[in-house]
Amino acid sequence: MLFPKVLLLLFSLSFLFCTESNKQLTTPQETLALLKEIKSEAIVLGSGEKEIYSFIDPYCSMSKMYLKQLYKNKKRMFKKYKVYLYLYELKRKNSAQMIKNIYSADNSLLMLKEVMVNGESVELEEVDDIQIDEKMAKIETFSKKIGVFKRPFIISNGKAK
Numbered sequence: 001m002l003f004p005k006v007l008l009l010l011f012s013l014s015f016l017f018c019t020e021s022n023k024q025l026t027t028p029q030e031t032l033a034l035l036k037e038i039k040s041e042a043i044v045l046g047s048g049e050k051e052i053y054s055f056i057d058p059y060c061s062m063s064k065m066y067l068k069q070l071y072k073n074k075k076r077m078f079k080k081y082k083v084y085l086y087l088y089e090l091k092r093k094n095s096a097q098m099i100k101n102i103y104s105a106d107n108s109l110l111m112l113k114e115v116m117v118n119g120e121s122v123e124l125e126e127v128d129d130i131q132i133d134e135k136m137a138k139i140e141t142f143s144k145k146i147g148v149f150k151r152p153f154i155i156s157n158g159k160a161k
Helices: 004-016 028-041 061-072 074-082 096-103 106-118 131-144
Strands: 043-047 051-058 081-087 153-154
Touching: 028 081, 028 131, 043 074, 043 106, 051 061, 061 074, 061 106, 074 081, 081 096, 081 131, 096 106, 096 131
Parallel strands: 051 081
Antiparallel strands: 043 081, 051 153
């Protein structure tokens, strides 16, 4: 069962890139209540009954590895889990424009996969869309409330992993 070991390694390594407070700021119950408020802002993978919420940055190497592992095991993962992906910029990565391009794409999930899993280059366009700006602001506000301090930041049962 290699997948859980690889996922655990990714989680462990992601702590090397911690910033801000380095801990979840809300209880699991508070976190789950807040997640309901932004559920509609997510890019969703899978159709399983168990829910996982992940905050990722398209330019973050750890986020890319995380997404690649999800797709590598997609038959099992997407059947068992519903993964809510929130694009949340790591300021040092300057990925806001890429995030806007992904959200504005006709198929956000496809573009996300092309960029993060397949490593394809994308010509970025200037995106001036108030709805996308509001979505990004909403995700950022939530992230600060619960203390998202790394990417990927993964929540299961209201607890950060």
